[in-house]
Amino acid sequence: MNFAELNQLRPDLAFIAHWIAPNTQVLDVGCGDGVMLDYLQTDKSCQGYGIEIEDDQVLACAKRGVQVIQQDMEKGLGLFDDHAFATVLCLSSLQMMKNVEGLLTDIARVGREAIVSFPNFAYWPHRLALLQGRMPVSKTLPYQWYDTPNLRCATIGDFTELANSVGLEVLECVALHNGQPVEWLPNWRGSLAVFRLRRKS
């Protein structure tokens, strides 16, 4: 998979991919169908593993030739050594975790850097929905309140605090909308929060 294909398929992943150095070790926690690792392997010569629990996604990874480990992320990253990866990705899946703090701590243990993304609950249509007395339903939060897999709702400001408390320093924080960075009023206009983090020494 080349950059143009990734950008077409998942512009948010294409934006994030530029942060990942070529020829490095990458762990993608909640890797889905493995599209990001597919790109990183073929275009950036990275070596990596994905973690995924869903059977059909594991199969999709195997078809792509992405090394996938089927397990529940809630159980942590005990299969992986300390400092095993240059970068740990956790993209659009942290919000589904019960044990967010535990997973983030483990991410800090196994990776030198981490890139975490999640739907920004402070995106303006979400705020508007709440003002109107309804839970937000949008492209980034496409579920009704009673069937959402998203257990955790956070804003850009909220996440910074947690990252710091588990020993991660924020290197960059970008709000994306449709895969493009939002410069003006990012915590209002960005639907996806993306953090680039580094383990504090």
Added chain:
Amino acid sequence: MSSVGIVTPQIHRFSEPLLLQSGASIADYTLMFETYGQLNSTRSNAVLICHALNASHHVAGIAADDAGDIGWWDNMIGPGKPLDTNHFFVIGVNNLGSCFGSTGPMHINPATGKPYGADFPVVTVEDWVNAQARLADVLGITQFAAVMGGSLGGMQALSWSTMYPDRLRHCVVIASTAKLSAQNIAFNDVARQAIVSDPDFHGGDFYAHNVVPKSGLRVARMVGHITYLSNDDMAEKFGRDLKSDDYQFGFGVDFEIESYLRYQGDKFSSYFDANTYLLITKALDYFDPARKYDGNLTQALAMTKAQFLVISFTTDWRFSPERSHEIVRALLSNQRNVTYAEIDAPHGHDAFLLEDARYMNLVRAYFERIKDERPENAISVTKKSTEVRA
């Protein structure tokens, strides 16, 4: 999907003695094997299937001499099946000490002119792998596309990756473990004790007495069979269902599960060799590649070069997913290529032999992806001497 059709086993006789891990050696032996599909011109599409406790070289297709004898992994291997014989040349080989054609305890010991019986040397997983490697030499295969096995067969596949790292590109380890637990060994010893305490066992020389330790073998199989099924599966299949309308207030068969296990035991004891059962359960018990590295499996797997597909089943309590996690953790620690799937199947250890779309599709996808791989740089056959474990 179709079958590989009618298959006839082949035999190869090896005259050069094979040194065994125990220090003993076996002088003159034969291996029985079957092949399916065509070896390609670069000899790069061979897949070796390693069998588990009670299976054989007859992996797929219909036995030429018995139309009812379908290969034990026929749902996995054949034209259009997950391991597709239209692309791969698949080899099934019966291990030494078994009772399905390769040299075993019921065969004549050339040194005495009598059946080996209890004198058949104790063989290990590593010994089997060395014997399989010799067969690969005979067939002109320097590097397998994959070595694959479930349970005890998975242990052989894992051993291939450490003993002959250059001779396989992929290692497929299903429902297996890098070592038996105390509980696993305990079950095996109950089975062995059932056999050796049967008066018809005669210290392993029952052939001379024209008897078979049937009752011992039967109990051994019953115990083993319990460990192959999950509690839920057993509950689902049998529950507390009675054979007749009411309790019989005796020690005959009351429950369906008793009837089922006794039937399995009877069937097994009619064809399986008691000495083979002892040998194979010992091979299981002894398997522990990390032993010579102070229990460090990561070190034991450090010399592997293959890519791995590791699969476990959630309800397998014989070799549970945790056992596969140990293998996966060691491989990850060595930065090996590994794909690991944990299939949520209800059938316990036996799941590796059964149809499950998630399982079959994954194996299919894996082999589909590797089917056009070229052999890695001309690899010379490295004949590794049998290392004797300290």
